[in-house]
Amino acid sequence: MGEAAVFFLHGLAYAGLLFLVSSGLTLVFGMMNVLNFAHASFYMLGAYFAYSILRFTGNFWLALVISPIILLVIGAFVERFLLRKVHVHGHVHELLLTFGLAYIIQEAVKLLWGTTPMAMPVAGILADTVNLFGVVYPVYRLFIFCLSALLGLGMALVLFKTRIGIIVRAAVDDSPMVDALGINVPLVFMGVFAVGAALSGFAGVAAGPLLSVFPGMAGSILVDAFVVIVMGGMGSLGGAVLASFIIGELQSFGVLLFPDFSLALIYMLMALVLVLKPEGLFGEKQ
């Protein structure tokens, strides 16, 4: 029982990270029909920036604040000066652009920080363990989950309870109509893209101490995030929550139960969803 609880909590922590990465991805996709390949690279950049901030200041909380802000700026820049430029050429070019961007970020990271995985130690209460219903559990993983849940909740509040949220949701559903109503849709795009990058960067900072910081971290979460948004339904936030939870737990229990096939398990599930419901759990029929 104790072991299962531990793995359940492990799964929750990873699900939290996955949700932070995939929520921005799915919203941007819903709005612009653009799958951002560089999204997971923002996650990786978030982790590397945090690593450097932590090295120079020794303050994890500072890294947790500043790194996402840097990514907010990078995200806005990428949308405004790169993505918007190729928009006229169609979706393939937008996809290719973000793909090239992911490639460049990958190489730049190797150039600047090297290829060896680097540990990102946290101090103080975050490094502690806590006795939870008879199970000794590291605080940090709980912290990740709570952080993700809080951010997710905040995002839901903004999306469903504010005027900005209404505009964003409307733009996801039907951006030409929102445009016709006199709202500056490109600005909304830029905002969502930038906030998505920041959230992804946030997840990266949180992931650093857990998974260590290495150049392959973008690729490994990218595929999982893709599976999440395909399973949940492209553009659906509720689908992203559910699918993140499923994938997170599946990853965690997969390692426990079938250590050799944990990777394949996720793809098999994805193939199953694809066969039974190609539009995803919460997606609309094409």
Add this chain to the structure above:
Amino acid sequence: MMASQKAMLHRVGLALALALLLVMPWLLGSYQLRLFTEAMIFSLYAVSYNMLLGYAGLLSFGHAMFFGWGAFSFAVALNHFPGMPLMGAVVLAMASTTVMGLVVGVLLLRVKGTPFALLTLAFNALVFAIGIKWHSVTGGDDGLSIATPTLNLGFTDLVVSHGPNLYYFTLVIVGAAIAFAWYFTRTAMGQSVLLIRENEERMRFLGYNTNVSRLILFVLSGALAGLAGSFYAILNSFVSLDAVSIEMTTKVLLMTFIGGTGQFLGPVVGAFFFTYVQNFLSDLTDNWPLIMGALFIAMVLWVPGGLAGLAAKLSGGRKDDDPDGTLAGLE
């Protein structure tokens, strides 16, 4: 210029190119010849990729799964079946890639556009994971060494694992495969795929089963990539997981796009450009991928038709299949 004169000029150009290819081993040193052979193999890989991207408008991020599958099937056929003739292994590799293309195609072609693109990536990751885990067959991280058998021509046995013989062997088989791909895109079947890209609904109304056409193209593209994979294995006398990695997918994407998706020969131009520029840059700096990536982004931003599109534009607007390099098909 009159049309017949133009056709004549084309024929002369083709004959000259063929003659040049035939005497290449006398013009190049062994290192340069190897590089040229590699570029030819990647040309087939890129041409097969462009059948999906340029002709069907299907953006795939998982083409290395076919390339790698072909390479590994080839190596496994040689290593696990002693006495396997060379062409037998090549045919087996293509056959196994065809079967795999069918299975993957049936699953993936249910979706279109962006979901298709990202599922190809996920399947590539799956095949890579199989490659790592199935150590007894694939060798896992160690890869597989192969001893390429001699090519039995009936009257003599040729050692085709390296040098001019490998070059000619590649020229004949890979050249034939590229020619076949070209021929295929000119057949009614190949043209129908082009039309499906432009207007699928109308093709359905005209009575075409668009799903079957797309599947056939997908499988053929995979099989040709598998063939390129087997030759890559012969060239290196070795197969590693690198052949099935996302990097290998990235490579074909860069080649095809830099070369240009709008013309049949675009990917060939791209493959040669990429191979030679990579060779040149990697001598200068370890960070050559950074330069290559920047080049790629520059092409996407400013030269969406690729090098071949640029050349066509400069030489006075030859008609091509995709004049602006704007690909339809992704909705």
